[in-house]
Amino acid sequence: NVAHGLAWSFYLGYLQLVLPRLEDSIMQFRGTHQSSSPFWSRGSYKLLILVPLNTNIANKLESEDSNIRFYDNLPETVIDRAGVRRRVYKHSVYRVQDGKGKPHDFVAEYATPLLTLYNMSHESSAGFGEAERRHQVLLFYRTLQDILDRSLECRNRYTLILLNDEHEEDPHFLSKTILRYLNQQE
Amino acid sequence: NVAHGLAWSFYLGYLQLVLPRLEDSIMQFRGTHQSSSPFWSRGSYKLLILVPLNTNIANKLESEDSNIRFYDNLPETVIDRAGVRRRVYKHSVYRVQDGKGKPHDFVAEYATPLLTLYNMSHESSAGFGEAERRHQVLLFYRTLQDILDRSLECRNRYTLILLNDEHEEDPHFLSKTILRYLNQQE
Numbered sequence: 001n002v003a004h005g006l007a008w009s010f011y012l013g014y015l016q017l018v019l020p021r022l023e024d025s026i027m028q029f030r031g032t033h034q035s036s037s038p039f040w041s042r043g044s045y046k047l048l049i050l051v052p053l054n055t056n057i058a059n060k061l062e063s064e065d066s067n068i069r070f071y072d073n074l075p076e077t078v079i080d081r082a083g084v085r086r087r088v089y090k091h092s093v094y095r096v097q098d099g100k101g102k103p104h105d106f107v108a109e110y111a112t113p114l115l116t117l118y119n120m121s122h123e124s125s126a127g128f129g130e131a132e133r134r135h136q137v138l139l140f141y142r143t144l145q146d147i148l149d150r151s152l153e154c155r156n157r158y159t160l161i162l163l164n165d166e167h168e169e170d171p172h173f174l175s176k177t178i179l180r181y182l183n184q185q186e
Numbered sequence: 187n188v189a190h191g192l193a194w195s196f197y198l199g200y201l202q203l204v205l206p207r208l209e210d211s212i213m214q215f216r217g218t219h220q221s222s223s224p225f226w227s228r229g230s231y232k233l234l235i236l237v238p239l240n241t242n243i244a245n246k247l248e249s250e251d252s253n254i255r256f257y258d259n260l261p262e263t264v265i266d267r268a269g270v271r272r273r274v275y276k277h278s279v280y281r282v283q284d285g286k287g288k289p290h291d292f293v294a295e296y297a298t299p300l301l302t303l304y305n306m307s308h309e310s311s312a313g314f315g316e317a318e319r320r321h322q323v324l325l326f327y328r329t330l331q332d333i334l335d336r337s338l339e340c341r342n343r344y345t346l347i348l349l350n351d352e353h354e355e356d357p358h359f360l361s362k363t364i365l366r367y368l369n370q371q372e
C-alpha cells in the first residue's frame with residue numbers, strides 16, 4: 001500500500017520537522033515584510049496542504065489560477081540530515097484577493113508525495129495504473145489526516161485541502177477554495 | 187509494502203532529478219575548490235548512497251566514523267516544485283584518507299527514506315515493528331537497485347552501498363567500506 005508509506009514519510013520526514021516552526025517563521029516574515037503584514041489573520045498561520053484527487057500538480061500556484069500571485073518565501077530552516085549538511089526546508093507565501101478586492105496572504109503547497117503517485121501510475125514497472133491511483137490519493141489523504149489528528153506538535157498548524165477534480169473547467173477554482181478555507185478560520 | 191513505495195519515491199522525487207546533474211556539479215566544485223581537485227578519480231563521480239541494514243542513520247558521517255571529515259557542499263540545484271518556489275537540493279562532499287595517507291574526496295549520504303522506516307518502526311500506529319523493518323530495508327534496496335538498473339539517465343552516476351550491521355563494533359567500518367568501493371571504481 002504505497003499511499004500508507006508515503007503519508008508516513010511526508011509526516012515523519014517533513015511535516016513533523018517544519019510545522020512546529022511555522023508560527024515563528026510567519027511572525028519573522030511579517031516583521032521583515034511590512035507590506036504583507038496587514039493581510040494575515042489568526043487562521044492563516046497554517047500550512048495549506050493541497051491534495052488534488054487527480055494528482056495534477058502545478059509547480060507554481062499561479063500556473064493553476066491567475067488570481068493567485070507568488071509573494072515571497074518564508075525564512076528557511078536549515079538542518080544536517082542523513083549525511084546531507086545544511087539541508088534547506090522552506091515554504092512559499094502566496095497572495096489572493098477576495099470578492100471585495102482585499103488581499104489575503106497565506107502559505108500553501110501541494111502534497112509533494114502525490115507527484116510520486118502520479119509518476120508511478122505512468123511507469124509500467126511500478127505496479128499500478130490511473131484507476132488505482134485515485135484510490136491511493138484517498139488512502140494518502142485519510143492516513144495523513146489520522147496521523148496529523150494525533151500529532152500534538154503539529155496541532156492547529158496545518159489545513160488539509162482535498163481538491164475534487166469536478167471543477168476543473170473553472171479557472172479560479174483553486175483561489176475560491178483557498179479563500180473559503182481562509183474565511184472559515186476567522 | 188512500504189519499502190516499494192519509498193524506493194519509487196526516492197527515485198522519482200529525488201535521484202531522477204539530481205543524478206543527471208551530478209557530474210557537472212562535481213566539475214564545477216573542483217573548479218572552485220582547488221585543494222580538493224587532486225583527490226577525485228573517474229570512479230568518484232558518483233553519489234554513494236548508504237543503505238544501513240539496521241537503519242541507524244547519522245546526520246553527519248563523521249559522527250559515525252572519525253576518519254571521515256566533512257569538506258564542503260556541492261553547488262545547489264534550485265527548482266520550483268509542487269508550489270514550493272526555489273526548493274533546494276544539494277549533496278555533501280566528504281574526505282577520507284587511505285592506508286597510505288592519501289586523501290580521497292567523495293559525495294555520500296544515507297538513503298533518507300530509511301529514516302522513515304526507522305521512525306515508523308517506533309510508531310505503534312504505523313503498523314510494523316523492528317523485526318519487519320529489516321525485511322523492508324532489503325526490499326527497499328532490491329527495488330531501488332532494479333529501478334536504477336533500468337534508468338538510462340542515472341546510469342553510472344551512483345553506487346548503492348548496503349551496510350551490514352555485523353561490524354558495528356569497528357569504529358572505522360564506514361570509512362574502510364567507502365575506501366573499498368572507491369578503489370573498485372579505479
Ligand SMILES: Nc1nc(=O)c2ncn([C@@H]3O[C@@H]4COP(=O)(O)O[C@H]5[C@@H](O)[C@H](n6cnc7c(N)ncnc76)O[C@@H]5COP(=O)(O)O[C@@H]3[C@@H]4O)c2[nH]1
Nearest residue numbers: 009010013014084088089112113195196199200275298299
Ligand atoms: N537526501 C535528500 N535530500 C533532498 O533534498 C531530498 N528531497 C527529497 N528527498 C527524498 O526523496 C524522496 C521523494 O521526495 P518528495 O519530495 O517526493 O517527498 C518528500 C516531500 O513530500 C517532503 N519534503 C521533504 N523535504 C522537503 C522540502 N525541502 N520541501 C518540501 N517538501 C519536502 O517530505 C517527503 C519525504 O522527504 P524525505 O524523507 O526527506 O525523503 C525524500 C523522499 O524519500 C530527499 N533526500
